[in-house]
Amino acid sequence: MIGAGTMGQGIAQVFAASGSRVTLIDVSAEATERGRAAIDTALRRSVERKRLDADERERTLGRLTTSTSMEGAADAGLVIEAVFEDLDAKLSVFDALAPVLSPSALLVSNTSSLSITRLGAATPFPDRVAGLHFFNPVPVLPLVEIVRGLATSDETVEALRAIAGSIGKTGVVVRDSPGFVVNRILIPMINEAITCLDHGVAGRNDIDATMRLGASHPMGPLQLADLIGLDVCLDIMATLHRDLGEDRYRPSPLLRQMVAARRLGRKTGRGFYDYPAD
Numbered sequence: 001m002i003g004a005g006t007m008g009q010g011i012a013q014v015f016a017a018s019g020s021r022v023t024l025i026d027v028s029a030e031a032t033e034r035g036r037a038a039i040d041t042a043l044r045r046s047v048e049r050k051r052l053d054a055d056e057r058e059r060t061l062g063r064l065t066t067s068t069s070m071e072g073a074a075d076a077g078l079v080i081e082a083v084f085e086d087l088d089a090k091l092s093v094f095d096a097l098a099p100v101l102s103p104s105a106l107l108v109s110n111t112s113s114l115s116i117t118r119l120g121a122a123t124p125f126p127d128r129v130a131g132l133h134f135f136n137p138v139p140v141l142p143l144v145e146i147v148r149g150l151a152t153s154d155e156t157v158e159a160l161r162a163i164a165g166s167i168g169k170t171g172v173v174v175r176d177s178p179g180f181v182v183n184r185i186l187i188p189m190i191n192e193a194i195t196c197l198d199h200g201v202a203g204r205n206d207i208d209a210t211m212r213l214g215a216s217h218p219m220g221p222l223q224l225a226d227l228i229g230l231d232v233c234l235d236i237m238a239t240l241h242r243d244l245g246e247d248r249y250r251p252s253p254l255l256r257q258m259v260a261a262r263r264l265g266r267k268t269g270r271g272f273y274d275y276p277a278d
């Protein structure tokens with residue numbers, strides 16, 4: 001597992017809990033230790049809530065090792081990259097991995113928006129490169145999008161489908177296309193809710209209530225935008241607009257303003273709602 005941040009932690013936890021040996025790799029020992037500690041805390045909470053027994057927690061932690069070198073991926077059958085959402089950062093990881101990996105290893109990226117075809121083309125084995133797009137929080141959400149790049153082989157897709165099943169996830173195969181499926185549907189819906197607010201169609205609470213009560217969504221789109229982070233929503237909207245080229249994907253001016261004002265949602269304490277520090 002390359003990258004021990006929010007997603008790397010969740011993905012590493014899920015694989016270790018389902019019996020795989022996992023090496024968590026990041027740029028510094030501090031980062032890998034932070035990742036390991038977060039997994040430890042998550043497992044401890046599961047034991048407290050009686051969702052996991054204490055022995056299983058020990059066994060899961062026992063399957064987890066950490067490394068600050070790509071050599072740590074040398075024996076892996078599956079290498080998952082979840083570093084920053086930046087093409088150059090991901091390409092440099094792919095470059096460093098290529099000479100190290102075993103000839104049958106699959107190399108997948110958890111990218112939310114970058115082209116899998118582009119990442120695959122940077123390796124000598126694009127047939128074994130795909131997207132494996134998990135959702136946050138990884139231990140809770142059962143979906144994984146299996147993203148097929150132009151050169152991804154059928155064998156790779158089928159192997160990933162089996163791997164998704166083996167960790168209790170449902171894998172859905174999608175073509176390499178901006179936003180894949182979930183974000184292409186979800187983020188424009190959030191953008192439209194922001195446009196409704198901007199145009200005075202209804203107030204904040206009422207917009208959220210309509211979608212909770214009228215469409216059975218567990219939370220309203222403005223609440224969800226605050227949870228995801230308005231900067232992340234804007235990045236994805238801007239990618240859809242740029243890569244699909246249609247006006248309907250134009251980010252809402254109010255969304256742009258909120259990001260410019262650093263009202264990014266829960267993480268900055270203020271978005272469409274306020275989140276007092278306590």
Ligand SMILES: NC(=O)c1ccc[n+]([C@@H]2O[C@H](COP(=O)([O-])OP(=O)(O)OC[C@H]3O[C@@H](n4cnc5c(N)ncnc54)[C@H](O)[C@@H]3O)[C@@H](O)[C@H]2O)c1
Nearest residue numbers: 003004005006007008026027082083084085110111112136
């Ligand atoms: N956070 C989400 O909700 C979410 C959901 C789906 C997909 N994603 C995608 O997952 C990926 C990771 O997102 P995140 O939220 O976990 O990010 P994050 O910022 O929490 O973690 C990224 C980690 O990558 C590490 N890293 C950076 N460069 C590295 C390198 N060269 N080698 C090893 N480690 C390196 C960083 O030190 C950091 O620990 C991104 O591509 C993001 O788009 C995120």
